[in-house]
Amino acid sequence: MAGTLVADLEKRFRGGPTVRATLELPATPGRVAVLFGPSGAGKTTVLRCLAGLDRPEHGRILFHGEPWCDTPARLFLPPQQRRVGFLFQDYALFPHLTAEQNVQYGLGELTATARRERSCSLFQLLHLEGLEGRRPRELSGGQQQRVALARALAIRPRLLLLDEPLSALDAPSREQLRGELRRLLRELGVPTVVVTHDRLEALALGDDLVAMEGGRVCQVGPVADVFNHPSELAVARMTGIETVLPGTVVKREAGLATVEVGPHHLVALEPSHEGSAVFVCLRAEDVTLGPPEAAPTSARNRLPCTVVSLSPEGALVRVALDAGFPLVARVTRFSTEELGLAEGRALTATFKAPSVRLVPRP
Numbered sequence: 547m548a549g550t551l552v553a554d555l556e557k558r559f560r561g562g563p564t565v566r567a568t569l570e571l572p573a574t575p576g577r578v579a580v581l582f583g584p585s586g587a588g589k590t591t592v593l594r595c596l597a598g599l600d601r602p603e604h605g606r607i608l609f610h611g612e613p614w615c616d617t618p619a620r621l622f623l624p625p626q627q628r629r630v631g632f633l634f635q636d637y638a639l640f641p642h643l644t645a646e647q648n649v650q651y652g653l654g655e656l657t658a659t660a661r662r663e664r665s666c667s668l669f670q671l672l673h674l675e676g677l678e679g680r681r682p683r684e685l686s687g688g689q690q691q692r693v694a695l696a697r698a699l700a701i702r703p704r705l706l707l708l709d710e711p712l713s714a715l716d717a718p719s720r721e722q723l724r725g726e727l728r729r730l731l732r733e734l735g736v737p738t739v740v741v742t743h744d745r746l747e748a749l750a751l752g753d754d755l756v757a758m759e760g761g762r763v764c765q766v767g768p769v770a771d772v773f774n775h776p777s778e779l780a781v782a783r784m785t786g787i788e789t790v791l792p793g794t795v796v797k798r799e800a801g802l803a804t805v806e807v808g809p810h811h812l813v814a815l816e817p818s819h820e821g822s823a824v825f826v827c828l829r830a831e832d833v834t835l836g837p838p839e840a841a842p843t844s845a846r847n848r849l850p851c852t853v854v855s856l857s858p859e860g861a862l863v864r865v866a867l868d869a870g871f872p873l874v875a876r877v878t879r880f881s882t883e884e885l886g887l888a889e890g891r892a893l894t895a896t897f898k899a900p901s902v903r904l905v906p907r908p
């Protein structure tokens with residue numbers, strides 16, 4: 547129990563959905579867990595229950611073995627007793643207070659000197675020196691975010707909870723601050739739970755991932771495990787796998803599975819689950835394109851296909867293909883030119899067996 551955050555809760559909204567979450571996460575210094583999923587998945591609801599801002603109808607929350615919520619025992623600790631730092635989506639800074647006053651707001655129990663010392667060290671840590679006297683409207687989006695983070699940290703929280711911390715920023719700032727926030731969270735040494743619906747943000751910020759959809763937790767695990775081995779179709783979709791095809795496992799041998807998909811037999815690593823009905827999931831980045839007469843490579847899967855459409859995406863091009871079933875590849879502009887890609891062009895698509903993820907099909 548030490549070093550973990552355990553939650554098993556159910557929150558019902560009158561006339562609305564029920565959000566259920568069962569999860570156990572490492573909560574060690576600097577470790578970041580991401581609640582990830584599409585809009586309406588229930589991420590914010592879980593975060594608010596962890597904070598003590600919402601009260602679940604049923605459930606338990608244990609932080610390092612200490613009960614924060616236990617509905618059968620009628621136990622519910624308010625946020626200040628949990629000592630959690632909460633960063634709201636819109637930062638919720640008091641507009642009439644200066645940055646320094648905002649940061650010192652929750653420190654009423656300290657002497658004025660101690661309050662000043664605490665906020666001074668946070669302004670240094672978050673590179674906000676010189677901005678103490680500014681009001682929120684006189685700060686940039688990134689500066690507001692850091693002031694809000696300083697306020698959340700001022701109480702010396704045991705757990706930091708961040709709701710979409712970058713969503714209030716424009717795209718270029720978001721990209722820049724993603725890496726900065728990650729470094730900062732590591733440095734701060736406080737276990738953190740972050741809500742995001744953004745795939746890149748989840749990858750950049752998280753050590754652990756809780757994938758949610760439709761008010762339930764679909765999968766929990768280290769970020770790379772969840773992205774590489776989605777346990778179900780909903781997780782495959784939310785982690786950005788574009789090719790999802792119904793298939794049937796027709797052979798299992800020597801750690802490999804042969805899967806019938808449309809007119810083809812594909813080779814994948816043998817899945818740990820039983821059952822032959824599967825979804826074959828393939829990332830566009832894992833598909834290599836070459837001329838029809840391309841020489842064999844180590845890739846187990848080679849499919850003749852034709853180009854259906856090309857869509858530029860910055861330095862890359864998304865290539866929709868017809869291989870007897872729809873297949874998506876993503877290649878550089880350079881490769882597009884070199885291969886002379888155009889609608890109707892015949893090609894060979896190749897991908898390795900470990901790139902083919904098999905997810906059980908109900």
Ligand SMILES: Nc1ncnc2c1ncn2[C@@H]1O[C@H](COP(=O)(O)OP(=O)(O)OP(=O)(O)O)[C@@H](O)[C@H]1O
Nearest residue numbers: 559560562563584585586587588589590591592743
């Ligand atoms: N106070 C409320 N009353 C009724 N329904 C609510 C309330 N708060 C949330 N919900 C509903 O509960 C579900 C989960 O909402 P929640 O805000 O937790 O989702 P989310 O994953 O954080 O979504 P988003 O990414 O859009 O913020 C949604 O269907 C939402 O409409």
